[in-house]
Amino acid sequence: MTLKIHQDHSRFKQIVRGKIKANLRKYVQKGEMIGKKGKDAISIPIPFIDIPRFKYGHKEQGGVGQGEGEVGQQLGPGAVEPGEGHQAGQGEGDHALEVDVTLEELAQILGEELSLPNIERRHNEKIVTQKIRYTGINTTGPESLRHFKRTFKQALRRQIAAGTYDPARPVIIPTREDRRYRSYKLQDLPETNAVIIYMMDVSGSMGDEQKEIVRIESFWLDTWLRHQYKGLEARYIIHDAVAREVDRDTFFHTRESGGTMISSAYKLCRDIILADYPKSAWNIYPFHFSDGDNWSADDTRQCIEMLRNDVLPNVNQFAYGQVESPYGSGQFIKDLREAVGDTPNVALSEIADKDAIYASIKDFLGKGR
């Protein structure tokens, strides 16, 4: 059955989508959205979707409330919620509307707005897993799968039909024939597997702002790649003079003070790929972020060698993002550009500040690899 409202509802969703699209650049720069990420949806505050009116500012207005408390006592947070119903004519509300958008939809919008090409999968052969789905009811099965409700219903039905059901004493006794069991089917689930390996320089010269940029950037990269591949894994490596693998949380919140030896990270990255992600089965995306201030030219040479020989042949695309910091020389990206800049599966991007994130996402994902 369709309701009339669904037309208005889809129109509303269309408008929301348009708003998000129009303001995408702003959302991309803002970090706070990431915190609102749920399992597969994210709520986005939409400005000005409510209709402007001549009205009082709510803070200006104040109001009358009811309850305990001394004069001067603060009302708890959330106590005053303008715009909630049940307030006879007491102002309408300043709250921005929060709209839930699925990550899938967000990725689509991102793709449309940045005109990102769909990724050409390197591996078309799919890994197939099988999954058990409980879809039906059967008259036989193990007791552990007995469907209590259906069994009861069946027994009730039989007793009523047989005339042995007594409403005054409603005792139902299921017999062997009444028993119902869940039955399952095996389903083939096609899976294309991809892994992102994030690497970040956490040496002293990478400040909070630089890390924030990486965090925002990684959110959008995740969103897009997740849209492109089902089953995306992520690994995190931090490094200063030495590299180690960490979990996501540590990745974004660690600050070290040491020097920078990028080769340590690339070495670990190589080892992870070799150990866990055979080229034949995985789409592999290393992303490295740094302020580009490597320890020595010698180390840089090592890095390039490792990239050429061990990393690039195995991955879909290697991406390096250089975040500008007041301390870094920014030499590394120049060296990379010179050495591997022409290689098709290398993406390099300089990210000056939050405004530049938008463009750099395009740098990274625009190649469609």
Place this chain on the structure above:
Amino acid sequence: MPKSLTPRLAALRDEIHGYAKEFGLDFFDTVFEMVSYDEMNMVAAYGGFPTRYPHWRWGMEYEQLAKGYEYGLSKIYELVINNDPCYAYLMESNPEVDQKLVMAHVYGHCDFFKNNFSFRHTNRRMIDEMANHATRVRRWVDKIGVEKVEDFIDRTLSLENLIDQHSPHIRRNPDPRRAEDELKANERVEGFKVGREYMRGYINPSEFLDSQRKKVEDEKQRAKKFPERPQRDVLLFLLEEAPLEPWESDILAILREEAHYFAPQGQTKIMNEGWASYWHSTIMTRRALRDDEIIDYADHHSGTMGTRPGAINPYKLGIELWRDIEERWNKGRFGKEWDECDDLRARRSWDKKSGAGREKIFEVRKHYNDITFIDTFLTPEFAMEQKLFVYGFNDKRNSWEILDREFRKVKSKLLQGLTNFGQPIIEVVDGNHENRGELLLAHKHDGQDLKGDYARETLKNLQSLWRRPVNIITRYDNKGVMLRFDGTTQTEKKVEL
């Protein structure tokens, strides 16, 4: 689609109907329909009606309601339409005790709709009217295109609160003073009184008369204002004077009519919800409840009556005030003698056994609206008992806090929030401002500033209807300001008030 009641519920309805009649409630025929939660959300999103013109904001409303329901945060119990017959919706999945409560509540609303003076001029066939509106708008959408129509509706909705809620009750007579002035002016043109007819040409030479006539004519021209007096119903003024396309006028008229239909419900929210709650409580606890339903009933009733510090719950305030009035008139706590008694003990044990409470509340439900209701019946004792307070925003601490519990301040804040629905009062002052066809509005400032960004956006929308530049005079930080939008740029200048 809505279904009629099951035999079981129909029997319950008849039972409750009987109690309502027994207590003296007087209502239009009331039709109950069963709906699923989805339909309930739809009807609620449509402002209580089964059909409305197409617009995205119903969809937005629906999204929020549906989400609230799915997350188990909120649930709509009752929906009733002020119409003859009244329509009310029951949700299929609700337990029986809830259905009874809702029915009793609905009969309270229907009685109020039928009898309160605020609804005297509302269209009682509004369901049909709304459906007609929907058809008209859809027809324009087919002809003009959805984008254009929707855009126009958005702009008009932005002005929707600029109506005169009292206008249905006003019958305007021509201003007697103007007629007088006119008479006087005519006299002057006849020139001085002449005793002897042959002297006329000397006392009132024709050049003099001509110049006098011209002067009067000029004065009249200058005095002829447009509109004659400030017009609160800005939508009406636009409808009559703005250079609108036929389809635009039609839609504007529709939106204005709907805004006027909903206005009296806004004017009587506290009374109406309180009245309905008073009756569901009375009917349920005195008559309809079965023993095994009491816990559930008490749970749901107290849920509806719940308060939180930062808002007034009209159900709670209303029901308490009705009960207070009933008690006071039962015990004779009114009139000169009561007002003048300041012996606290005597007041507390005051009981004249007048027993006129029920009669009084029936009378009050007829002749009051929220403003006069609060103004007349909110007593200091009541405010204290209900723990009412004024809150405000403390900029230094960046939080809301309790400002005052003093009775007069509480009452005046409450009334302020109800005056013109807590919306600013804005009038059309001049439709030919500076003789350039510009529109001039004035905000009657009552101590609260307009929300600036909203005001500027609204001005843009107004301009798109008026086509010529629009201005509004208001005050910010106690200084007169004129905001202006000429179709391309926003400007602001100081004005003397």
